[in-house]
Amino acid sequence: MATYKLTTPISEEDIRKLRVNDVVYITGTIVTARDQAHKRALQFHEEGKRLPLNLEGLAVFHCGPIVKKEGDKWVIVAAGPTTSTRMDIFEDDFIKNFKTRIIIGKGGMGKRTTKAMQRYGAIYGAFTGGAAVLAAKAIKNVKAVEWFDLGMPEALWILEAEEFGPLTVAIDSHGNNLFEDIKQKTQGNLNAIYKKLGIEP
Amino acid sequence: MSLEKTIENVAVNLLRLAVTELPRDVKEALRNAYQEETSEAGKTQLKAILNNIELAEKTRTPMCQDTGTIIFYIKAGAEVGQLDKIENALFNATKRATTEVPLRPNAVDPIQQKNTGDNTGRNIPYINWEIVPGDIIEITVMPKGGGSENVCTMNMLVPGQGIKGLKKFVIDSVIKSGSKPCPPNILGVAFGGGADIAMKLAKNALLRSLNQPHKDPKIAQLEKELLDAVNQTGIGPMGLGGKFTVLGVNVDYAVRHPASFPAAVAFNCWAARRATAQVRPDGQIKYLTHELR
Missing domain, CATH: 3.30.1330 (60s Ribosomal Protein L30; Chain: A;)
Structure with missing residues (x-):
């Protein structure tokens, strides 16, 4: 297990160095995107329309933040991760089309995303669920908000972060998936637990 | 007034x-988990949780x-x-x-x-x-x-299987929930009464301090046994692997109908x-x- 501090835009070469269980802190641009933003981004790509910003080498954060306006400036109040599995149906095409290097969320993602990360060079960084104040503290500035018509949680919040983390590399670009490993291990532990409790499986 | x-x-x-x-007992349990967790990934998560609750307390932010x-x-x-x-x-x-x-x-x-x-x-x-x-x-x-509420579950077990059936139901519910309820969790487990009564008692049990075992020694023993068993699953903090899948298990019960063995598991996230x-x-x-x- 190693700790890395990365600055966006992040190169494929840097991503390939990371392995599951490593810890990453990100400085630079992080963009929030949930279900609706993923859907629209892919639609834009299909129609040949440009996104509001170039996502290459950036980090996408599965998050619907609480944001307040102070004067004419947006301030992040709380920004914990949302469950990532909902984005599994979009993420492979998203990574392929936009060359996003880091996906941040909670709970892990499935086989489709793991394959795309291996093929195109991206990782999944797990941020602690519910640690909303810690996340907000690392966000120094709201650079812009796009697609606000999707609503506060679903909009693209373009954030300037300083040492955002800790992110545990849970899917690396070599086909490893920590959540899948743990799932298999827990299934393996089950029989021993049943036995100890005197339960028939 | x-x-x-x-x-x-x-x-x-x-x-x-x-x-x-967080209430004192939950803070204490999280600090203790951080000290005793042996998985690196799990320790990273617990450290982030401790930093987060300290910041929240200091800035009076949710x-x-x-x-x-x-x-x-x-x-x-x-x-x-x-x-x-x-x-x-x-x-x-x-x-x-x-x-x-x-x-x-x-x-x-x-x-x-x-x-x-x-x-x-x-x-x-x-x-x-x-x-x-x-x-x-x-x-x-x-x-x-909401995340921990989404994995709360109840089942009408077979009376003939008794407490063994209950234990299996609890373990299986935790395995199924995986990383979803933001572990380490607190479990409220209850059985007997009826469908609504079991879940109500399970949820009520989440209010009991982690330092306060059930006053019936047999139930207190069951709490301990379930805690040890659940923490052998290896799910760990935020489902990234480790010893601490739950911080505590609080059990309660009601007498039951001869034909019924209702059982309920209520999950609370680390932000209990x-x-x-x-x-x-x-x-x-x-x-x-x-x-x-």
Whole structure:
């Protein structure tokens, strides 16, 4: 297990160095995107329309933040991760089309995303669920908000972060998936637990 | 000040305390888990949780963006008058806390699919009533997170399998929930009574301090056995692997119908928020879980 501090835009070469269980802190641009933003981004790509910003080498954060306006400036109040599995149906095409290097969320993602990360060079960084104040503290500035018509949680919040983390590399670009490993291990532990409790499986 | 207004003010304080600061026993259990966790990934998660709760406490910000569904538990002294005023006071307190703390508006009308915007609506905040001897009103609030609520489960087990069937049901429920309920969790487990009674007792059990085993030694033993078993699954903090899948298991039961063995598992996330205060007839207020700052 190693700790890395990365600055966006992040190169494929840097991503390939990371392995599951490593810890990453990100400085630079992080963009929030949930279900609706993923859907629209892919639609834009299909129609040949440009996104509001170039996502290459950036980090996408599965998050619907609480944001307040102070004067004419947006301030992040709380920004914990949302469950990532909902984005599994979009993420492979998203990574392929936009060359996003880091996906941040909670709970892990499935086989489709793991394959795309291996093929195109991206990782999944797990941020602690519910640690909303810690996340907000690392966000120094709201650079812009796009697609606000999707609503506060679903909009693209373009954030300037300083040492955002800790992110545990849970899917690396070599086909490893920590959540899948743990799932298999827990299934393996089950029989021993049943036995100890005197339960028939 | 009227009783209604006093209750309203106390409930606003309780909501603020609950979402910004964990009760002492939960904080202690998280610190202990961090010390004893052996998985690196698990330790990283617990450290982040400890940093987060410290920051939330210091800045008086909600520790999690999901400030939950608001549930109240009232122990009303039988000698207290004006108990009919309490419901209104708690609804007003919830509305006020939503803007004053602030809380995330988490009450959605399921027919209109529209957020009511103030955390109140039909049957929410939900109020659990208990009449007790004396002249004190005890108010507890539990802001209950959605992620852990989504994996709560109940089942009608086969009576012939007895407690073994219950143990299997608890273990299987935890394995199935995986990383979803933001572990390390607190489990409320209950059996007997009926479908609704089992779940109600399981949820009530989440209010019991982690340092307080069940007073029946046989149930206390079951709590310990389940805790050890669940923590052998290896799910660990945030499902990234480790020793601490749960911080504690609180069990309760009711006698059962000969043909039925209802069982329920209620999950609470690591942000196991609760706050309690007592209102005395002379207007004196005593906060039991927190120090009022």
